[in-house]
Amino acid sequence: MWQELIVAVIVAACAFHAATKYLPAAWRRQIVYALARRGFNQDKLAKLFKTQSSCGDGCGSCGSCETPAAAPDAPKDTGVARRVIQLRVQR
Template sequence: MWQQIIVAVIVLVALMHFSAKYLPLAWRQRIVYTLGKRGFNEARLAKLFKTNGGGGCGDGGGCSNCGPSSCDTPTDATTHKRVIKLHVQR
């Protein structure tokens, strides 16, 4: 009995880690929204799933809902992009 409970907790923690790290942003936002409607703390869920809880430029909706000055400044996500150079041999 206890072994099954412990295994279930470990599987749930692994599922939460996978969801927070590898799911697309739109899916993570949808999970936060759905669980928030069910009574969970939306701010905590947004922090856990690494999404913006309040909207704005970083919510994936583009810059349509924020001012031009905030969209012109680079964020952490845009300054840490990596480039992989491919060398094609023919």
């Protein structure tokens, strides 16, 4: 009896982890909205399922309504050399 209960808890935890990590973002958002309609805290669920707020909810996180920053006149040297990886295609 106890073994079956422990296995059920482990399987449920693994399924929950897989749902929070590997499901597509649209499915995770639907899960968050469905659970929020049933009384769960939407902010905590969104953080747990790693879903980002959309532009439609007015959160301002997407930055689409902000004014763009002024472009600098001269490019800055970041010290990072850019490398190009050339691929050789064999046919």
